[in-house]
Amino acid sequence: MKHNILPDDDGGGRRIIGLSFGAFAIFFLLLSRLWYLQVVNADDLINQSENNRLRFVPVAAPRGAILDRNGKVLVSNTPSFSVAVIPQDVKDKEQLIDNLARYLNLDRNEIETKWNKGQGRAKYYPLVVASGITRDQMEFLEENRLSLSGVNIEMKPIRAYANGTLASHLLGYLGEVNEEELTSEKYQEYNAGDYIGKSGIERAWESYLHGTDGGRQIEVDARGRFLRTVAETGSSVGNTVVLTVDLNLQKAAEEAMGDMAGAVVAMDVNTGEILAFSSNPDYDPALFTGRMPPDVWKKYLEDERHPLENKALKGMYPPGSTFKIITAIAGLEEGLIDQNTTVECNGSYKFGNATFRCWEHKGHGTVNLKRSLRESCDVFYYKLAERLGVNRIAAYAKRFGLGTPMGIGLENEKGGIIPTDEWKLKRFGKKWFAGETLPVGIGQGYVLTTPIQLASMIATVANEGKIYRPQLVKRVVDADGKVLKEFSPQVAGTTGLKPETYRLVKDGLFAVVNEPRGTGGMARLWEVKVAGKTGSSQVVRDSKAGMAYKYRDHALFVAFAPYEKPEIAVAVVVEHGEHGGSAAAPVTGKVLRAYFEGKGVIKKPVPKVKPLQDGEAVAEPDGAEAAPAPVPPAPAGSDR
C-alpha cells in the first residue's frame, strides 16, 4: 500500500516551508558571521595576517639510551648543531647557498640538493641544509649573520656511541626515514627528515626508543624575525632499552677476534640470554647519522670481508666438524653406536667409486666415540652417517633448532639449511644420492648454520636438552625509571634425549680441549674446565695451504664451561681462518677467560708496573699465560 499524501495530511507541505525558513535563518547566521569577520573585523585580521604570524618549530625528541646488562651505556645522545634555512625569509637563494658553502667549507651541490628535497614543504618550515657543524663554524656563522638572513642554527640530539665501533652490528645505526617507509603504517606518525633505526636493536626497538617530538609556537614579524614564543610543548625522551649483553665480554670478544673476519656469540646456558654478539669487521655507526665520507663508504662496500654484514645474524656457514656432535648424538640415540663401538680409520673411506678422505691422511687407527670427537676423525662419521641416512641426521639437527631462525628478535635473521632428500627434490628437482649423506655427517655438503644456532646448539648440549630462545633485551625502562617491559627466559623446545647420550658426548667434548691429541687445546683454561669442539669448513673443494684468502677454509669452535656445571656457551666462526683449533679456539679461550674473570673465578694477571731491576726476584704472574702447558696442543692442520 502506498500513501500518496504527505505526513499528517496536508501538514507536510507546511512543514517543508517551516524547514526552508529554518535553513534560511541558519544560512543567514553564517552569512552574518562572515560579514563580521570579513567586513567589520577585516582590518584587524588583515593586520594579524600581515604582521603577527604564528609558526610552528618542531623540536626533535632525544632517543632512548641503550645499556648493557649491568647498566653501562652503549648508546646515548649528544647535542649536535645544524644549520637550518627558512626559505620564506631568504632574499637571494643563490647567494645564500654560495655563502654557506664558503663559510662551512661544504660542497655547493650538496646544500642545493638538500634545499630542493625540502621543496613543497611550508616555506616557513626550517630546512636543515648542514648538520654536525663544529663550534668554530657555528661561531663564524653567528658573526656573519647579517649576510645570512633566513639562516637558523639549531641544536638537536644525535646518537653518541660510548664505545665507538663496539657491537655496531648488534646496536645498528640510524638513517633518515625514506619515502617508502613514510607510506607504511609503522611510520605514519613520522615526518620526512626524521631519523629512524635502520638495523639492529635501533630498528627492532624503534617504537620504544623513539621519543615524542615536541614543538614551539613562535610569533614572528612580517620579515620572519622571531618575536616571542607563544606556547611550547616539550619533547619527551624515548625509553631506555637494557640489553642482556655484557659490555666487558663484548669487548673481550671483539679484541680476541682482532683483524679476523667472523662472528662470536656467547650465551647464558641456563637462560638463553646473549652475553656477547659480535660480527667482525665492524663499522662506525656514527658515520651513518652524520655525513658519511664517500671514501669511507666506498671502502666499506669494497672490503672483501664485508664489514656491513651482520655475520652473527645472517652469516650462513657449513658447521664443519662441530656438526659431528649432532651425528654422534643421532648414532647414540638410534642405537647404532655405543661408547665401545670402534671404527678402523686408515685415512680414507671408499664409498662406491668415490673416496672420502679423513683430514689425518695417515689415518687414526682404531677409533671409538670419545676418540672420534677428541681427534675429530672423519672416517668414523662417514661410516656413521652412511648408516644413519640423511633424514635421520636432519631430524636430530632440527631437534636442536638448526636450520630455522632462532627468533632472536632482529630483522632478517637467517635460517640456514639442514638437507633431507625431500629438501633436495624441492630445491633442485633431483633425488638424493647416498654418497651425499657422508659429507653431511661431518657438517659439509649442503649443511649451513648460523653462529647463533651453533651457540644455541652447544648451550643445549651443555644444559642437556633445553633450547632457549636467544634473548637480547632484558627490559625496557621509561624516562622515570619505570619498567615497561621485562623479559624472562623462554624455552623454545626440548630435545628429549637420554641422559647417557649427553654424558658420552660431553665426555668427548671435554677430551677435545683437555686431553693429549685433542684438537681444541688452545681454548683450555687452567682454573675452569672447558669442553668444546673444533671445526673447519671447506669453502672450495681440495683446499690447500697458501690459497687466496677467499678460498681458505672457515675455522669454527663451539664450547661451554664450566664442564661440571655449565654457565656459558660460546660459538666462534673465523671466516677463512683455516683451522678451528688454531684460529677459533684461542678466541673462545679469551672470551671464556674474560667471563670468568668478570665473575672473580679467575684472577686477572697483575700488570707489571715498574721495570725489573737487576737482582730483584721475579714474581710468577697468575694465569694461563705463565703456566706451563702439560699437553702440547694438536699441531696446526689437525683440527677438523
Next chain:
Amino acid sequence: MFDRRLFTNFDWTLLAVVLLITAFGVINIYSASSSYRDIGTPYYLKQLYWIFAGLTLCLTVCSLDYHMLEDFAYWLYGAVLVLLVLVLVAGKTTMGATRWINLGFFNMQPSEPMKIVIIMTFARFFSRYPIFKGLTLKDLVYPLLILGMPALLIMKQPDLGTAVLVTLIGGSMLLFVGVRWSALATLFAAAVPIVYGAWNFGLHDYQKKRIYNFLNPDLDPLGSGYHIIQSKIAVGSGATFGKGFMQGTQSQLRFLPEQHTDFAFSVFAEEWGFAGCLLMLTLYLFLVLWGLGIAKRCNDRFGSLLAVGVSAMLFWHIVINMGMVIGLLPVVGVPLPFFSYGGTSMVTSMVGVGILLNISMRRFMF
C-alpha cells in the same frame, strides 16, 4: 522500456548547481594545494577523477526507480550496522581511531554509507506509519533505537563528526514527520543527563579539549586551538573582495593545516572575500531549498521523506563545516559537500543528489 518523460522531466537546474559548486571546489583545491610537495597526481586532478566517479554513480542511482530503495532499506540498514560492529571488532586503526575495514582492495568506512542508509530506513519506516497528531513518546521508541545504535557505534570509533551528522539527519526527518510538543519537551529533559553522561564517560579527552578550545582558542594555540585561530585570520583577512586567486598568504604559506580538505572553505574565503562567500552560500542555500522543493512536489510519502533526508544531510554538512571554519562551531572533521577534497565525501554527496534527481524526475509518474 525507457520512459521518454523521464528525460524531459530531468532536473537540469539541480545538476547545474551541483556542477557549479564542484567547479569552484576544483579551482579552490588547485590554489590550496599549489604549495604542496610535487609527488604523484596533483590533488585537483584526483578530485576531478572523484567527481567523474561520483557523477557516474549519481546517474546510475537516478536511472533506477527510487521505490526499489523502499524494499532494500532495512536490509541495507542491517548490513551497514553489522559492518559498524565489525569495525569495532576488527577494524583498521589509524591515528587512534578505528573507522575502516580492510576489504583487501580498499579500506571501507561504513559510517559514511550510514548517512544515506539512515535516510532510507526512516523514509521506509515513516512512509507506512500512521500518524495523526505528531509522534508521541511511545511512537519514538523504535525510531530512536534505529537512530541510536549506529550513532553510538560511530561515536565509539571515535568519529564525533559523523555521529553528530547521522543524529542530525535523523532528527531533521523526525521533525518533518512531526513530533508532539509534549514528547519533544520530555526528550529535551532526558537529554540533559545523557549529555552529562556522554561528557563524562563517552567523550575522549581530545574531543573535550576541542570543545574547550573552541570556547577559548587561546588555551592551546599550538594544538586544536591553532586551527580555529588560523582559520579565522585567513577568512577575515580576505575582507570584502578577497586577496585574489592563489594570493592567500595564510594558505599559500601553509599556516593552515588540512587546507584542501576540511578547511578548504577558509582558503576560498581568504582569496575571494565576502563577495565570493556570499555567492557560495547562495548556491548552497539554493541547493538545500531546491531539495526541499522536490520533497514538497513529490506525490508519495516515501519519496518526500527521502528528499527531506538528503536535503538535511547536505544542509548539516554545509552548516557544520562552515561553522567550524568561521569559528562558530568546534572543529570536527566534516567536509564541505562537493567542495572539500576527498573521494568518500564526493561519492556520498553525489549519491544523495542522484536520489534527489531520481525523485524529481519521477514526480509525474503517478
